[in-house]
Amino acid sequence: MADTARETVVVVGLGNMGLEIAINLVRNGYRVAGCDPDPQRRALADRHDGIDTFADPSELPASDTVVLSLPSPAISMKLIETLGPRLGGRTVFVETSTVGPHDMVAFGEACDRHGVKIVDAAVMAGVEQMKAGRAVLLVGGDPAVIEHARPVLDAFSRRVTVFGGLGSGMAAKVINNAVAHALMVVFVEAGAMATSAGIATDTMLTLLTDAEMGIHRPLTHRYAERVRRGDFEGGMPISAARKDSTLALDLAQRLQVPIFAIQAAQSVYDLALASGYSDLDYSAIARLWEVWGTPAAQGLEGTPQ
CATH class of the missing domain: 3.40.50.720 (NAD(P)-binding Rossmann-like Domain)
Known part of the structure; x- marks a missing residue:
């Protein structure tokens, strides 16, 4: 007051x-x-x-x-x-x-x-x-x-x-919104694929929102625990992640569902394989940004006040 x-x-x-x-x-x-x-x-x-x-x-x-x-x-x-x-x-x-x-x-x-x-x-x-x-x-x-x-x-x-x-507060908002907007495209693509495959929307939402199996773990486990620490040994290898991504692209094509964001993400896994990261956990795609001169975990080591 x-x-x-x-x-x-x-x-x-x-x-x-x-x-x-x-x-x-x-x-x-x-x-x-x-x-x-x-x-x-x-x-x-x-x-x-x-x-x-x-x-x-x-x-x-x-x-x-x-x-x-x-x-x-x-x-x-x-x-x-x-x-x-x-x-x-x-x-x-x-x-x-x-x-x-x-x-x-x-x-x-x-x-x-x-x-x-x-x-x-x-x-x-x-x-x-x-x-x-x-x-x-x-x-x-x-x-x-x-x-x-x-x-x-x-x-x-x-x-x-x-x-x-x-400027850091505005940067954080811009980044947060960029993630939200990109995920919105992915969610709509996934929803269209699920509907075309005969999967009920509620069932798909239950899967995606599951704290252990859904969309949380790429952030809370793979990014927060692996990318920040540079720990890419073990886990699901990039070769397997790329295989699963390829299956998703094939499914979308067979269902005649247009996809954009999911398809674009496939190219990152292609580049990671070409860079020799096949056997590393799929979070090792972050190494590409390090090669390009932008450490993937830069700015995340500190804790906001």
């Missing part, structure tokens, strides 16, 4: 997510100065006690914390350039908009020019989760700056996970 002085936090962008951030801040004892050019969004915000709205960023009051929830990196940069010169040195921008890590670096350089600070706080939640207070923030930035902003971060999330320097 904020103290009884009712500290004011600025929230720029009162869209679906930004408005819920503002409401959470009010719920946890802050007063909010919300800014949005859209009169309809301001009208929605005005329904809540504790939120004062502004159409023009130049009219916003001074604040130690400015939360950005905006539709594009260009708009975030414009706000930083607009507000930065007139804010005090204690001000921290909290970027919750989804931007790239390189955008955060550029924002950091702009903030340095104006004597203010910034952290990235990527939101891992939908609007309903934010509304329910279940959002998780993936945070990057200078530890002292994060600590300064921490009470505000805690006020609109249930957990704050610090990944490293500026």
Whole structure:
């Protein structure tokens, strides 16, 4: 909870997510100065006690914390350039908009020019989760700056996970989303194959979600235990994994089910065999990335705070 002085936090962008951030801040004892050019969004915000709205960023009051929830990196940069010169040195921008890590670096350089600070706080939640207070923030930035902003971060999330320097929170979100989106393609392909093969959807879901037999083990066992430690002896060899993958491709062809992601993955096992890794556990495909100059476990040895 904020103290009884009712500290004011600025929230720029009162869209679906930004408005819920503002409401959470009010719920946890802050007063909010919300800014949005859209009169309809301001009208929605005005329904809540504790939120004062502004159409023009130049009219916003001074604040130690400015939360950005905006539709594009260009708009975030414009706000930083607009507000930065007139804010005090204690001000921290909290970027919750989804931007790239390189955008955060550029924002950091702009903030340095104006004597203010910034952290990235990527939101891992939908609007309903934010509304329910279940959002998780993936945070990057200078530890002292994060600590300064921490009470505000805690006020609109249930957990704050610090990944490293500026941009690392956004990088983590981008990577997480990339995995989720790629898996969605794989799941749809697998579902189409299962349906065409006469397997009930519920039965297939039971198999895939089984903690010991399904999709968990490639992450929790093969990546977490093998790739991180470079332990590729024993286990299911790449030659056997490639054989099973080939059978899946053959099944899809026979069922006339178009597949893309599963087929693309086959080429990685082909390359691993050609590289002489046939007898190693199939997690040894990670060695290919080491050969290509990108250690497969790089960045995973540390534990987020």
